Amino acid sequence: MAAGSKRLIAVAFVLVVCWATRPAAMQQRTTSAVRIVSLVPALTEMLFAIGAGPQVIAISSYDEFPPEVTSLPRVGALLDPDMERILALRPDLVVSYGSQTDVQAQLARAKIRVFSYKHAGLAGVFTTLKDLGAAVGRPAESDNLARQIRTGLDAIQARVRGRPQPRTLLVFERDPASLRGVYVSGGVGFLHDMLGIAGGVNVFADVARESVQPSIETMLARAPEVILEVRATGLLAATDIAQARRVWGALGAVPAVKQGRIEILTGEHLVVPGPRVVQATAAFARALHPDVYK
Amino acid sequence: MSPLRQGTLDSVAATKTSARDDLSRTVPTPIRTRLLKTIVGFGVLLVVTCVVAPLVGSSPLNFARVFDRSIPFSDNVDAQIFFIARMPRIVAGAIAGAALAAAGVVFQALLRNALATPFTLGVSAGASLGAMLAIVLGATISAGPFSAVPVASLGGAAIAAAIVYRLATMQDRAMSTTVLLLAGVTLNSFFSALIMFVQYIADFAQVYRAIRWIMGDLDVGSFDPIVAALPMMAIAFAMFAWLPSSLNLLSIGADAASARGVDVGRTQRLAFVSASLATAAAVSLAGPIGFIGIVVPHLVRLMVGVDHRLVLPASALFGAAFLVMCDLAARTLLAPLEIPVGVITAMLGGPFFLWLLVRKG
Secondary structure (H helix, E strand, O other), X not given: OHHHHHHHHHHXXXXXXXXXXXXXXXXXXXXOOOOEEEOOHHHHHHHHHOOOHHHEEEEOOOOOXXXXXXXXXXXXXXXXXXXHHHHHOOOOEEEEEOOOHHXXXXXXXXXXXXXXXXXXXXXXXXXXXXXXXXXXXXXXXXXXXXXXHHHHHHHHHHHHOOOOOOEEEXXXXXXXXXXXXXXXXXXXXXXXXXXXXXOOEEOOOOOOOOEEOOOHHHHHHHOOOXXXXXXXXXXXXXXXXXXXXXXXXXXXXXXXXXXXXXXXXXXXXXXXXXXXXHHHHHHHHHHHOOOOOO | OOHHHHHHHHHHHHHHHHHHHOOOOOOOOOHHHHHHHHHHHXXXXXXXXXXXXXXXXXXXXXXXXXXXXXXXXXXXXXXXHHHHHHHHXXXXXXXXXXXXXXXXXXXXXXXXXOOXXXXXXXXXXXXXXXXXXXHHOOOOOEEOOEEHHHHHHHHHHHHHXXXXXXXXXXXXXXXXXXXXXXXXXXXXXXXHHXXXXXXXXXXXXXXXXXXXXXXXXXXXXXXXXXXXXXXXXHXXXXXXXXXXXXXXXXXXXXXXXXXXXOOHHHHHHHHHHHHHHHHHHHHHHHOOOOOXXXXXXXXXXXXHOOOHHHHHHHHHHHHHHHHXXXXXXXXXXXXXXXXXXXXXXXXXXXXXXXXXXXXXX
């Protein structure tokens, strides 16, 4: 008798669970997302920019923009997504990196919709924006934002058109006190694309990679006319500029060093392929063509 | 009995019997002559390597311009590539290679284990932890030739070596090689755990930089880091000069060595301190470049035998030439991209190591 009632309770429990989860599953298919978890900072920015900000309920460990996100719960990032917290938040859409296949499989088992992000060049920003707009039911807003970005980039390109294009070394990582651990943009990726729009020629354009660790020999041989250092974090103090000039000063034969054209830009907007690419590209253009932006 | 130990026994036995049989048989080549031949042979190899290596690189150089004094140095790209990019690299490679190979010989004799490397006793793990902390904490302190990452890696290496040394000398006055080995291996894994923890809490880019540091890099960019490492190297090599004969006897066993008048405790301490110092200096200069410390001593033994009076100097010279050649491959094979030099040494060293195991097994 006791065993029979236990079995009955178990069956009833299963039925209740099925009943409770079925309508939710159907709802996901019919309406656009209302509870979004974003693990990708660039896409969080896009969501806020197309007016889907109120639907975002949690973000990654690295999200900083827009300022509203800082009050949201953080659920890990690319390598350490906190699956338990994500599921506990009961999202109906999770924006994740394409490489997070385990996360995506787990979410699929939980019947939670996934937006899979593939990192690509500047053109990728537009396709991602279009797909994301469709996924959250805001295609008009995303089209509008894409147009704004396009217009902004076109304006920058038009402004520097016809100017001599300096051969540029675009540095995004370096050991603070030396020329070791230097990483620069190769000929692929949004940094390279933004440099091109800002009227610069990437000295490592021939290397079909997003990042290159050049030796001192290759940096000397490529002879850049401008060294553009992009730093995602930290404020720029006068001592930083002095130190950078001293460090690069070791390569005296490089035209950029000789002419004192070592430009340092800071701000995480420079390294996030989101809606602020226009701002970032404008910063590149100002650094490369100070005469145009007087 | 390890093959190395057997070999050393044979050689010691051979020297003893040869002394007795001097009159009746052909006179064997005295050690001085053999040492001279060895040093000249390997020295020539090193000189040739160091002359050829700077002539080759990812960018073609105009050598007339390199040495043309009429062009100011600040405008002379060819001269800058030669003197700023290539020469310090080659000197750094030679010094680090010599130190790691010699340290490998000493550790193999001290631990009486043919598979010991300069990194067996936790020095590289300590150095890596130090370097990683410096990178993650964003330390930017630099004074003259000393900058944060090398200094921190040196500190980490010193702490690791001190812990191992203390543990091995705790129970009695002589060093226990078993304790040395076990303490070293344990410390290696403990430091690796700490490294993983620091990596986990660190920022993405910092982790990548730290991992890249572990792969080894000789692109030092100036002579400053070399100057910073030189005093330690000089002390280590001066200590090495005292070691060879004692190491020969130590390789047979502590008791046998002691019976032949070797101050075992003192020799062990000297060997441990000098090899740790050389390793730490090499790692702070170029990162923990693997396999040099095992490949080179074994290759050298194949060529000159097991007498440490020959193996130690020959390994230092050959190690220097070997690392300079590996770095030449690292900077030219995929130019303008570069292969981390530690990857090259490991790719050559790994299969060699396996061959060695199979052959001796």
